[in-house]
Amino acid sequence: MTSASAPAKKTVKKTSDAKTSSKKSTTPKNTAAAKPASIxxxxxxxxxxxxxxxxxxxxxxxxxxxxxxxxxxxxxxxxxxxxxxxxxxxxxxxxxxxxxxxxxxxxxxxxxxxxxxxxxxxxxxxxxxxxxxxxxxxxxxxxxxxxxxxxxxxxxxxxxxxxxxxxxxxxxxxxxxxxxxSLKSKPxxxxxxxxxxxxxxxxxxxxxxxxxxxxxxxxxxxVNLARNLGDLPGNICTPTYLAEQAKLLAKGQAKLSVDVLEEKQMKELGMGSFLSVAAGSEQPAKLIVLEYKGGNKKDAPVALVGKGITFDTGGISLKPGPAMDEMKYDMCGAASVLGSFRTLVELQLPINVVGVIATTENMPSGAATKPGDIVTSMAGLTIEILNTDAEGRLVLCDALTYTERFKPKAVVDIATLTGACVIALGNHATGLFSNNDDLAKSLLKAGEESADRAWQLPLWDDYQKQLDSNFADIANIGGREAGSVTAACFLSRFAKKFAWAHLDIAGTAWRSGGAKGATGRPVPLLVQYLLNQA
CATH class of the missing domain: 3.40.220.10 (Leucine Aminopeptidase, subunit E, domain 1)
Incomplete structure (x- = not known):
């Protein structure tokens, strides 16, 4: 019988906050949040x-x-x-x-x-x-x-x-x-x-x-911070590294605080969906929480929730080998949250903003989640995992539930979520889904003003039935048709308590080909939205 919880892991000897041993790292160092000499x-x-x-x-x-x-x-x-x-x-x-x-x-x-x-x-x-x-x-x-x-x-x-x-x-x-x-021996x-x-x-x-x-x-x-993080290889830009960058960003900033939740705390919170993605990795997952308090104490915050899969192999549903190196950019949602906070502290905007980053690797191993496994989300909904490569929604759903505690006036999640969105919109527009028309209009307006455009796609109930499961409350995929829509439909089930929008940046956060690299999008859109709110 399959248990409705995160898969059990092998017992391994851990350090206080990591699955990995204490071997000295041989990877080059790169401090992304450090402030270079400015023009x-x-x-x-x-x-x-x-x-x-x-x-x-x-x-x-x-x-x-x-x-x-x-x-x-x-x-x-x-x-x-x-x-x-x-x-x-x-x-x-x-x-x-x-x-x-x-x-x-x-x-x-x-x-x-x-x-x-x-x-x-x-x-x-x-x-x-x-x-x-x-x-x-x-x-x-x-x-x-x-x-x-x-x-x-x-x-x-x-x-x-x-x-x-x-x-x-x-x-x-x-x-x-x-x-x-910057990582070349001779730039x-x-x-x-x-x-x-x-x-x-x-x-x-x-x-x-x-x-x-x-x-x-x-x-x-x-934008530069988001690009740097997106370009870094997975052996440097791990979940722990992202947490370090968030802390570095908050250093000396009276209005910004950072808290990092470890796997033990996530387990206590019931984040079985998030932890099911982390099960196959030796790298410890992190839930990074940033709080910027620039507005009045009574003002409800805007929340930015970022997907931070620092490397995505697809897990047991393994991706094809060609271009898999580019899966280091599956944390560009998290990078855009950190980039937006970098701009926030630079400008000292009079607004309250919360950032929640769910970060882990998605790796295949003997402990990894398998297709057909059923896990329980923080919200209590059970999820049948039909494809372990549809992992972004599994970490985001628990992050969205966690965000409820801040009683936000609006929540925007940002994720390199679906290849289907790349097919639909290419690399010109970010896919936008929302359960609130005013929020959607505000984001579309911010995209036009910042030349970092988004395009709204439907979030109709007609699509929800594609996520039906015979064995759990919901399946994590809805088939080939309307893949980006059903992914958003999945997330919408965990966003019923607030005005919410989902930005699918799979096509806009990264360039492939000869000029491959992170673009820093949608930092300009997010910052413009925050400027308009402030």
Whole structure:
């Protein structure tokens, strides 16, 4: 007879908080939450002709219309700039660029002309502005510039102010602080080493531009942390490592506290579903709880719940070998929670936020959960595990139940949950499911505002019957059809006591192929949502 609880494990001699022995680690160290030297961002009035800098960035539009700064430079050099642009076929399309070395008539060592597309009533579109700004780092990458001045404060963007424009610049260039090759014995030599970025703008715009730069850089720091954690290999980024990073994040922060629950405590709480996933691993599972108290004591918190499978083999339902290395990114939901908290503490936002991260490995072993096993969740529902590779929902359901104790006003869980969501939406949009229309609309709005978009999928009762089980209250999979929907339906059964949304980031948190690596999404969406709530 199958017991309705977590599978029994072999008796092994443990240290106080780990299944593993006390052998000294031979893996490289990487402290993801440590604060690297930051790029210094500032806003001030500049003279584009006389301003000394390694690289000066100016704007041009379709029809070879030059921005005021570009026009000043053109005039200072007897209109040689216009002649050169015509000769090179520069059309001013959004994202088009030309880099000039040793430009004549100005103090800057290099001049980057960026295309911003067509003007409509004197303004450029939001999409074209973003496209152009994203080109800056690529265009300057071959240069040894450490000091860059961006004369773009004079641009008018449709329905956006200087604060927003400055934020886009800092958010994009701030991500240059992260490098994915930190574990190489000889990291590649990169010419571009940004230390100082100046945004040239009008005097009355400096205060708002400065606020935008601060916000953008704070978001970039959160994105960078999420990317770093997502890129780290599973032999470094273990559940214990994630717990250490959370504690490091809270160090010296009066508003942020961290508590880490061990497997013994989870067992006492009845988290049989979560522990069934951890059963096959030698690494101890952790439930990481972060509490940021920036708002009034009486204010109910927003809760962010992250899936943290630090490596996913599929368990007994073993995944195919090709590209299995990428399963180190199955903790990107957890990474996005930590990244969002990194931004929270940078900005000291006046809001209460709880983070709950359920983290473990999913490994095959003699002690691992088997297909057909039945376990009992913290909520008391019994679950028939038909596929051990559908493990994310098994850890999240107990994390969602645990989150009830904080009496949150809204709960958002973030998980690389289903390959079906990748098939449905590709890598452009995060899948969104919710039991609350207002919460769903708020997240969709935040996604549009942050250019980190989500798309809402149905959560109809029609799909729930796919999770019926002959032997337990619920099965952990619902068949091939609507896989991302039935996964969300599973989670919804544990989210009935609060407004809840589920973000399936399987397609957006990671890039495969030659440029493979973590993207840091959906940190911008989550931060924008918290900003709007605050």
């Amino acid at each position: 210094q961002f500032s806003a001030k009035v500049i003279d584009p002709v006389k301003h000394a800098t390694n690289a000066l960035v100016v704007a041009a539009y379709e029809g070879l219309k030059l921005s005021p700064s570009a026009s000043s430079i053109d005039a200072a050099d007897a209109h040689q700039l216009t002649a050169l642009l015509k000769r090179e076929g520069f059309q001013g399309k959004a994202g088009q660029s030309i880099l000039l070395l040793n430009p004549q008539g100005i103090a800057a060592e290099r001049l980057l002309i960026l295309g911003f597309g067509g003007l409509k009533d004197g303004s450029v579109s939001v999409e074209n502005y973003r496209r152009a700004v994203q080109k800056i780092s690529e265009a300057l990458k071959p240069t040894p510039s450490s000091d860059v001045t961006i004369a773009l404060g004079e641009i008018t963007v449709t329905d956006q102010d200087i604060n927003w424009q400055a934020r886009q610049i800092a958010e994009n260039l701030g991500q240059l602080e992260y490098r994915a090759d 590649a030599e990169i010419s571009l080493q940004l230390k100082k970025v100046v945004l040239g703008t009008a005097k009355d715009q400096v205060p708002n531009a400065t606020k935008g730069l601060i916000l953008g850089q704070a978001i970039a720091k959160g």
